[in-house]
Amino acid sequence: MRTILILAGLLSLACAHAAEPAAAVAPEPNPTAIVVIDRAALRAAPRESARQQVTLWQGDSLEVRGRRMDYLQVYDHRRERAGYVRAAQVRLLSLRPQDAPGLLAVVRFVRDTPGAEALGIGYAAAFLRAAPARDIDAEAFDALGTMAERLARRASSNRGKADDAVIAAHLEVVAAYGVAMRSVERDGRVQVCYDGDAFRRVIALPADAERKARAALALTREDCIDPATTPFERASLDGWRADVLDRVPRADLPGYLGNRLRMRSAAVWSSLAFERVRRGEPATEAAARALEELTGVDRQELAEDDASAYDDAAVRVGAVRWAAEPAPAKKAAGLAVTTAPGQPGETCIRLVDAKHDDGAPLLQRCTYGTVWANSARANPGGSALTLAVQPLDAWREMWVFHRDGAAWTVDVVPPAADAPDIGYIEFAGWLPGGRKLLAAREVRVGGRFSRTFELLDLATLAVEKRADKPESLSAFYRWQDAAWKGQTVSLR
Known part of the structure; x- marks a missing residue:
């Protein structure tokens, strides 16, 4: 079950508990700790010489059951192991509603920090659990999706490198929070992609144009489409991609972000034009839309990192441009x-x-x-x-x-x-x-x-x-x- 569904259930349970008579209120649960460093040791006893039972990674969530000297006695529900961890290697989390703003502040701090994705997702999950439903807006989902997307890109680009083990461990940590990743094999290499659940919520919730634009770009990536997708499935997917991109208001976007939306839209509409021609349907409108989006790109606002995306969109539009041209008037x-x-x-x-x-x-x-x-x-x-x-x-x-x-x-x-x-x-x-x-x-x-x-x-x-x-x-x-x-x- 995905993180948000789990947390929604927890929120509902909390509300139900709040409505019960005082005499029926259950005792307060044990506090939660989150691991803040990689390769922290869960030991069998509260001393450095004790046997290490498992290796913990940043973002791991632990139930705190006591304290012995410099160690916390904890239980790791993911691995079903009890043990001791140094108190300096974790942070205690308060999941009371009044403490939710503090959790969100940490999420904001680590949101754009490379390498801290698993930790940030752990804090985002804690915020979603602690905050009242009325206080949860698109910001938390935007941050969660951004960190999940960046972790997926790191996993794709670091195959075979020294930090492979760290990234693999972080993927396991975020999977425990319900953040789903999938692998797509393309051109002999494996692309790891985030399934985009948090970004779908950003599109559905009230949010500013920049958040919606980032969510739409993440949800419509070409390199995360399975090459084994059938033509019928691809046509349906491209129609959905075009709809997602069209939902983003562009009037107030920064120039570079507007360019990214136009380039992505040009590529999507070119695919739709080709698919419609293959099915014997009119494609002039789709091809014309692709050309319009491409010509709408402001070259003065084109970021250096977007040069490849611009060329990609241009090639796709160039390949299908004849669909926008009229048929000869006579033979x-x-x-x-x-x-x-x-x-x-x-x-x-x-x-x-x-x-x-x-x-x-x-x-x-x-x-x-x-x-x-x-x-x-x-x-x-x-x-x-x-x-x-x-x-x-x-x-x-x-x-x-x-x-x-x-x-x-x-x-x-x-x-x-x-x-x-x-x-x-x-x-x-x-x-x-x-x-x-x-x-x-x-x-x-x-x-x-x-x-x-x-x-x-x-x-x-x-x-x-x-x-x-x-x-x-x-x-x-x-x-x-x-x-x-x-x-x-x-x-x-």
């Missing part, structure tokens, strides 16, 4: 593509021209990816055509149809050849003669983002030249497509 007179259903889940692409219609296309190729037919761009000579095809969320390829002698063929150019993560590659213009084309590419590989502007040879699709800025490549600067320049997010 092109020259080289063009049409689409038709194939096997269940397939879309068949037919390459046609003035002499070859759908009944006798120049070439037909079927795919399970999403075909953005409005992205088709033929060269002036009618000997080649590029098309955007998106097989996965945040992963868009460029298909190049070209004539090889008397026959037609199609080659697929992916955003990256090795260790694909997220990315897109898109047509950016034809050079005179139609034998060379320009492309823009953004990709994340191994956690690092790269953005390049390239000149490709049509015959081999090999990159002849590349630059990190279009103005650094003379051919790109001179021959880039005007429509691409007005639509792409790669020039942000």
